[in-house]
Amino acid sequence: MPMIRLDTKNIASERLGKEHGIDTAREFSAWAKKLDGFVADLRKRKTDPKAMLGWIDLPENNGELAAIETYAAQLDEKFTDLIVLGIGGSSLGALTVVTALQHPYRNLQAQGQGLRVHFVDNVDPDVIKGLSEVLNPQTTLVNVISKSGTTAETMSAYLAFKQWLQDAVGEAYKKQIIATTDPEAGILRPLARREGYTTFEVPPSVGGRFSVLSAVGLLPIALAGIDLRELLRGAAAANAMIEKPIAENPIKQSALIQYLAYRRGKAISVLMPYSTRLRYLSNWYVQLWAESLGKAVNRDGSLVNEGSTPLAALGATDQHSQVQLFNEGPNNKIVTFVRVANFDNETLIPDAEPGVAQLSYLAKQSFNRLINAEQSATAHAIAAHGRPNYTIELKRLDAYNLGFLLQFFEWQTALMGELTYIDTYNQPGVELGKKYTYALMGREGYEDLRKELEEAGI
Amino acid sequence: MPMIRLDTKNIASERLGKEHGIDTAREFSAWAKKLDGFVADLRKRKTDPKAMLGWIDLPENNGELAAIETYAAQLDEKFTDLIVLGIGGSSLGALTVVTALQHPYRNLQAQGQGLRVHFVDNVDPDVIKGLSEVLNPQTTLVNVISKSGTTAETMSAYLAFKQWLQDAVGEAYKKQIIATTDPEAGILRPLARREGYTTFEVPPSVGGRFSVLSAVGLLPIALAGIDLRELLRGAAAANAMIEKPIAENPIKQSALIQYLAYRRGKAISVLMPYSTRLRYLSNWYVQLWAESLGKAVNRDGSLVNEGSTPLAALGATDQHSQVQLFNEGPNNKIVTFVRVANFDNETLIPDAEPGVAQLSYLAKQSFNRLINAEQSATAHAIAAHGRPNYTIELKRLDAYNLGFLLQFFEWQTALMGELTYIDTYNQPGVELGKKYTYALMGREGYEDLRKELEEAGI
Numbered sequence: 001m002p003m004i005r006l007d008t009k010n011i012a013s014e015r016l017g018k019e020h021g022i023d024t025a026r027e028f029s030a031w032a033k034k035l036d037g038f039v040a041d042l043r044k045r046k047t048d049p050k051a052m053l054g055w056i057d058l059p060e061n062n063g064e065l066a067a068i069e070t071y072a073a074q075l076d077e078k079f080t081d082l083i084v085l086g087i088g089g090s091s092l093g094a095l096t097v098v099t100a101l102q103h104p105y106r107n108l109q110a111q112g113q114g115l116r117v118h119f120v121d122n123v124d125p126d127v128i129k130g131l132s133e134v135l136n137p138q139t140t141l142v143n144v145i146s147k148s149g150t151t152a153e154t155m156s157a158y159l160a161f162k163q164w165l166q167d168a169v170g171e172a173y174k175k176q177i178i179a180t181t182d183p184e185a186g187i188l189r190p191l192a193r194r195e196g197y198t199t200f201e202v203p204p205s206v207g208g209r210f211s212v213l214s215a216v217g218l219l220p221i222a223l224a225g226i227d228l229r230e231l232l233r234g235a236a237a238a239n240a241m242i243e244k245p246i247a248e249n250p251i252k253q254s255a256l257i258q259y260l261a262y263r264r265g266k267a268i269s270v271l272m273p274y275s276t277r278l279r280y281l282s283n284w285y286v287q288l289w290a291e292s293l294g295k296a297v298n299r300d301g302s303l304v305n306e307g308s309t310p311l312a313a314l315g316a317t318d319q320h321s322q323v324q325l326f327n328e329g330p331n332n333k334i335v336t337f338v339r340v341a342n343f344d345n346e347t348l349i350p351d352a353e354p355g356v357a358q359l360s361y362l363a364k365q366s367f368n369r370l371i372n373a374e375q376s377a378t379a380h381a382i383a384a385h386g387r388p389n390y391t392i393e394l395k396r397l398d399a400y401n402l403g404f405l406l407q408f409f410e411w412q413t414a415l416m417g418e419l420t421y422i423d424t425y426n427q428p429g430v431e432l433g434k435k436y437t438y439a440l441m442g443r444e445g446y447e448d449l450r451k452e453l454e455e456a457g458i
Numbered sequence: 459m460p461m462i463r464l465d466t467k468n469i470a471s472e473r474l475g476k477e478h479g480i481d482t483a484r485e486f487s488a489w490a491k492k493l494d495g496f497v498a499d500l501r502k503r504k505t506d507p508k509a510m511l512g513w514i515d516l517p518e519n520n521g522e523l524a525a526i527e528t529y530a531a532q533l534d535e536k537f538t539d540l541i542v543l544g545i546g547g548s549s550l551g552a553l554t555v556v557t558a559l560q561h562p563y564r565n566l567q568a569q570g571q572g573l574r575v576h577f578v579d580n581v582d583p584d585v586i587k588g589l590s591e592v593l594n595p596q597t598t599l600v601n602v603i604s605k606s607g608t609t610a611e612t613m614s615a616y617l618a619f620k621q622w623l624q625d626a627v628g629e630a631y632k633k634q635i636i637a638t639t640d641p642e643a644g645i646l647r648p649l650a651r652r653e654g655y656t657t658f659e660v661p662p663s664v665g666g667r668f669s670v671l672s673a674v675g676l677l678p679i680a681l682a683g684i685d686l687r688e689l690l691r692g693a694a695a696a697n698a699m700i701e702k703p704i705a706e707n708p709i710k711q712s713a714l715i716q717y718l719a720y721r722r723g724k725a726i727s728v729l730m731p732y733s734t735r736l737r738y739l740s741n742w743y744v745q746l747w748a749e750s751l752g753k754a755v756n757r758d759g760s761l762v763n764e765g766s767t768p769l770a771a772l773g774a775t776d777q778h779s780q781v782q783l784f785n786e787g788p789n790n791k792i793v794t795f796v797r798v799a800n801f802d803n804e805t806l807i808p809d810a811e812p813g814v815a816q817l818s819y820l821a822k823q824s825f826n827r828l829i830n831a832e833q834s835a836t837a838h839a840i841a842a843h844g845r846p847n848y849t850i851e852l853k854r855l856d857a858y859n860l861g862f863l864l865q866f867f868e869w870q871t872a873l874m875g876e877l878t879y880i881d882t883y884n885q886p887g888v889e890l891g892k893k894y895t896y897a898l899m900g901r902e903g904y905e906d907l908r909k910e911l912e913e914a915g916i
Contacts, residue, residue, distance in 0.1 A: 009915070088778025104588035108565060122775045123832070124734035125805035125825035126855075130562035149816075153774055156807045156820045156828055163808040187816050208778075267725065267790060268767060276582035287779035294783025307787025309726060311769060316611055317580045319891060320546025320666070321745035325752025327887035329765025332725060347583035349614045350621040358607075358645050361901035362614045367583035370614055370899065374581070376916050377894030384890060397584075429785035432842060433777060436835030441828065443819035457467070458834050 003341075003395030004404065006250035010383035011257055011334070011390050020331060020386055022260050024253075031256050032246045038418040039242055039252075046205075052425035054205030055410055058213040059235035059403070064200050065228060068215060071178075071198060072222040081135050082115040084220050085157045086145035088291075089208025090180075091121040092284040093217035093406070097231065098224045100277045100402055106224075114225025115141070120161075123153045128160055137168035137176075141223070145180040145216055147202045149188025152437060180215050207425050209288045212406055227399045234403030242411050250392070251408050254336070255415035261334040261388055262308045262420075269308045270326070273338035274315035274375040277397060281338070282312030285409055292413045295422040296429065306420050315339075316374040323378060327385040335382060335389035338405070339375045342396040343368050461799075461853030462862065464708035468841035469715055469792070469848050478789060478844055480718050482711075489714050490704045496876040497700055497710075504663075510883035512663030513868055516671040517693035517861070522658050523686060526673060529636075529656060530680040539593050540573040542678050543615045544603035546749075547666025548638075549579040550742040551675035551864070555689065556682045558735045558860055564682075572683025573599070578619075581611045586618055595626035595634075599681070603638040603674055605660045607646025610895060638673050665883050667746045670864055685857045692861030700869050708850070709866050712794070713873035719792040719846055720766045720878075727766045728784070731796035732773035732833040735855060739796070740770030743867055750871045753880040754887065764878050774832040781836060785843040793840060793847035796863070797833045800854040801826050 013021030046053035084091055098117050103109060107116045118131055142165065144158045165173035179192035180200045192199045200215035211217060213235055222228055238251065246252040258269060269289060271282045294307030313322050315337065326333060349370070351363035362370070375391070382389045392408075394401045417424030439449035440458070471479030504511035542549055556575050561567060565574045576589060600623065602616045623631035637650035638658045650657045658673035669675060671693055680686055696709065704710040716727060727747060729740045752765030771780050773795065784791060807828070809821035820828070833849070840847045850866075852859045875882030897907035898916070 087775060092779070103591075104582075104585045105592040108592040122734045122772070123825045123829045124562075125801045125803050125829065127562045127734040128825055129803045129805045133561075134563040134566040152820065152828065152832075153778075155817055156825065159807050159810040159817065159821060160805070160825075163810040166810070187814060191811065191814060267788065276580045276585040283779070290780045290783035290787075291778075294785075294787035296786035305786065305788050307783045309769070309783060309787065309790070311767070314580065317545060319888060320611075320749075321550070321741070322748045323891060324885045324887040325748035325765045325767060327752075327890070328754035328763065329748075329752035329767065330725065330763050332767070343583045345583050345587045347587045347618070349617050352617040352621040352624070353649065356645060356649060359613055359617065361896065361899050362610065363617060365899065367581045367586055367614065367618075370610065370895075371581045371583065373898035374610075374891075374895050376911075377898055378891045380894055380911065380914065380916055381891035385887070427782045429782040429843070430777060432785070433781060433832075433836045433839035436838055437828075437832050438819065440831035440835055441819050441823065453834075453838065456838065458838055 004250055005393040006253055007391040008253065010379055011388040015383055016386055016388055020388055022257065027256065027260060028246045028253065035246055035252045035256065035415065038415055042414060049205040052205055052207050054203045055210035059232045059239055059407060062232060064215040064218065068200065068218050068222050069228065079115060079139050079141055081140040082117045082220060082223050083140060083142045083161060084117060084119045084145065085142060085154050085161065087121045087151060087153045088287060089211050090145040090154065090216055091119045092287055093212025094220035095119050096280040096284040097217065097221050097226060097402060099280045100397060101226045101399060102224050104277055115223045117220055117224050120157045123156060128157060132164050137165050141176050141178065143178045143180060143219055146188055147182050148186040149181055149191065178219065180219060209291055210410055230399035231403035234400035235407035238404050238407035238411060251411045252415065255412045257390060258334065258416055259419040266332055266334040266388065267309055268311050268333040270311045270313050270333050270335040272313035272315050272318065272335055274371055275340050275397060278338060279314050286310040286312050288409060288413050291427050292424045293416055293420060293422065298421045299423060306422050315378065316371060319374065319378055326382055326387060331387055333387065337375055337379055337389060337391040339372060339391060339393050340397045341393055462708055463851040464711055465849040466711065466715065468837055469846040473841055474844055474846060478846055480715065485714065485718060486704045486711065493704055493710045493714065493873065496873055500872060507663040510663055510665050512661045513668035517690045517697055517865060520690060522673040522676065526658065526676050526680050527686065537573060537597050537599055539598040540575045540678060540681050541598060541600045541619060542575060542577045542603065543600060543612050543619065545579045545609060545611045546745055547669050548603040548612065548674055549577045550745055551670025552678035553577050554738040554742040555675065555679050555684060555860060557738045558855060559684045559857060560682050562735055573681045575678055575682050578615045581614060586615060590622050595623050599634050599636065601636045601638060601677055604646055605640050606644040607639055607649065636677065638677060667749055668868055688857035689861035692858035693865035696862050696865035696869060709869045713870045715848060716792065716874055717877040724790055724792040724846065725767055726769050726791040728769045728771050728791050728793040730771035730773050730776065730793055732829050733798050733855060736796060737772050744768040744770055746867060746871050749885050750882045751874055751878060751880065756879045757881060764880050773836065774829055777832065777836055784840055784845060789845055791845065795833055795837055795847060795849040797830060797849060797851050798855045799851055
């Protein structure tokens with residue numbers, strides 16, 4: 001099992017009092033059966049592809065794993081760079097893992113582990129052009145990721161980078177584009193077939209924000225030189241853990257803490273890893289949490305406008321940015337810390353100013369000790385200000401533990417969706433904006449909407 | 459005057475109804491005198507150095523400007539890289555400006571405008587070590603920024619990078635370290651004097667989060683090859699604008715809108731620029747807003763726990779992450795969009811798939827049109843869901859307009875502080891965490907606190 005430690009003393013009512021604290025022993029026991037029931041129900045419902053619960057099985061039964069490994073292994077050594085064209089769930093998972101597990105400055109190394117990876121997750125005209133200026137199309141692969149092939153941002157970037165390759169390498173562009181898309185539906189699959197691109201599947205039963213362990217995430221992660229099997233083995237450990245009773249189950253505990261805090265007015269759920277390498281974990285979590293749980297109606301169709309608001313923070317950096325507000329502002333947040341017990345490197349703070357007394361407490365210690373002291377200190381101080389927080393400690397930041405953590409948060413989100421009784425897997429609230437975009441871009445079939453926008457002065 | 463356009467139709471009660479909308483004409487007129495009074499009072503109080511209002515004068519009377527320009531102009535051409543050691547206000551301003559105004563992939567270019575800049579704003583042992591591995595100490599400058607010289611994160615990084623330089627270049631390290639610190643107080647000033655470093659000043663009357671236009675921000679920005687005079691000229695335009703009556707004053711309007719929304723339960727203030735180059739503007743804004751406005755007591759000492767929670771978002775990217783929650787979750791947010799009318803490049807979407815009908819609405823258009831259509835569509839959709847939002851449009855993203863925008867947000871924050879009647883310029887809520895860190899690191903004088911922590915099991 002992964003060496004994870006969940007420290008909940010800073011959410012306990014013994015520490016925070018009854019208004020803001022939780023009587024963990026009592027609540028864990030009171031909710032135990034309900035949570036067991038949710039897990040059993042999710043396990044049962046996952047056989048229905050429409051339930052969008054395919055993420056549960058990705059760690060153990062990953063249909064694409066061998067194909068991805070083969071593709072990565074046979075790759076021509078001339079390739080140096082990978083551009084990932086994807087937005088939201090089609091980029092955040094790989095971004096999180098690649099940033100956490102490659103060399104922290106991989107893109108400044110001439111040589112290193114895996115390809116340099118560049119995520120095009122926006123349609124900024126200056127940035128699209130800028131990337132095309134600095135990369136060499138002769139040695140660059142492009143992975144276009146869209147389930148439907150109709151995502152406007154991804155497909156416009158696809159058109160641009162296809163042209164960029166074609167202009168430079170001619171017909172060879174077909175060997176440099178990899179498409180990750182639905183096995184049957186949508187427009188990218190037939191397009192890729194016609195062009196002869198290498199393709200991988202977005203499983204129909206897996207939604208974008210739960211897709212990091214499908215080919216959506218795994219292909220870029222593999223090309224970045226990261227061990228997929230370790231990542232999946234860690235995620236499988238979370239799948240094993242979810243079966244345990246709450247007393248031995250940090251995932252159920254974490255989900256329940258989030259729920260109880262939310263119901264007591266903690267409208268904001270902060271994720272604050274103390275690790276620069278984990279900085280995009282918060283962005284991935286923000287999408288997972290916001291899009292899964294922010295829903296207008298519940299499963300009976302009643303208007304509820306549910307949704308805890310996720311907030312990304314980074315320790316120790318944001319001690320100098322957001323912690324003033326966390327400590328003294330409205331008591332409307334619950335903070336989840338993530339810390340790493342053992343960093344890859346023990347990096348010493350040298351005694352480079354032996355004459356300066358005020359710095360002597362730092363000299364000859366390590367950054368390792370400093371960053372974790374800051375995390376303990378901040379957690380303790382936030383609790384001293386009466387605000388709930390808890391800490392997830394990973395033994396180390398490697399593929400195994402990160403895979404575990406990703407599946408941990410997916411389960412936590414799924415359980416929170418059950419607890420708040422909403423549909424965790426849809427996203428009806430983004431449709432209107434998409435339609436307005438189509439109308440403003442002059443897409444056929446949206447003429448009436450365009451008229452409506454013109455009349456509104458847009 | 460800068461070509462800024464404030465579009466407030468999506469916060470108007472005509473659009474949103476009375477509960478969530480604002481009767482802008484009536485409110486602007488009702489609050490006009492009060493806001494004029496705040497501005498007059500801030501102008502008056504700035505002569506008192508303890509009022510920490512020195513940021514107001516930085517655009518027009520910048521004591522360091524000439525010295526910074528001279529330093530940048532005479533710099534040995536061998537230097538390729540700059541490491542900025544600073545945290546919070548000592549890094550976020552320059553990070554915002556450098557990211558917005560250098561080539562978007564400057565650090566991947568062999569040659570380009572200005573030095574490559576690397577911000578060390580955390581104490582992650584793997585990242586500190588990683589940076590030291592990829593840079594060449596022979597051609598790297600280090601700018602250490604700390605008002606007091608006692609910031610644990612910055613000074614531990616200083617010890618590490620001083621040693622790194624010294625090991626590689628010997629005594630020449632003294633020519634490669636630049637210290638930005640208080641002119642008199644603190645420990646970094648005498649240290650720098652003894653070592654013979656080039657030094658610049660953190661003005662005593664300017665707090666970290668308001669320091670971007672002091673040497674704290676200006677030195678790295680200058681070394682990145684950005685025109686300081688244009689930046690300051692833009693900020694001066696905001697200083698001119700603040701004197702105008704509210705009807706002609708987007709800054710006062712924006713501050714008042716934030717205040718009225720906050721008082722009506724919009725606990726969260728989202729900043730969502732539609733420009734990848736502006737992605738760190740949101741982080742800078744988060745610190746400015748959170749640390750200035752999140753306060754336990756008001757100016758009479760009464761417990762108020764004030765503070766709107768700032769939330770960073772990025773368009774169009776976060777349409778696929780956070781917008782579902784914005785539209786359907788609790789109506790507890792106000793969204794400020796920033797858009798750029800004219801990007802530096804007109805980047806076309808080529809017709810690279812002429813046979814695919816579903817993509818034809820994109821082909822032969824531009825990313826410029828697409829990103830701004832997405833912004834208009836999202837703003838309109840959020841309002842259609844009954845949630846308040848407004849849009850700041852910059853004519854273009856250059857030093858002049860960005861300088862304007864930074865000073866705009868500083869004034870907005872200052873006015874919000876007056877409206878909520880708190881001390882905008884202190885940060886008492888971070889002291890306890892610092893002390894706990896000292897105790898855990900074994901700093902002399904914190905033995906009692908350490909005992910307390912040990913007894914609490916930390």
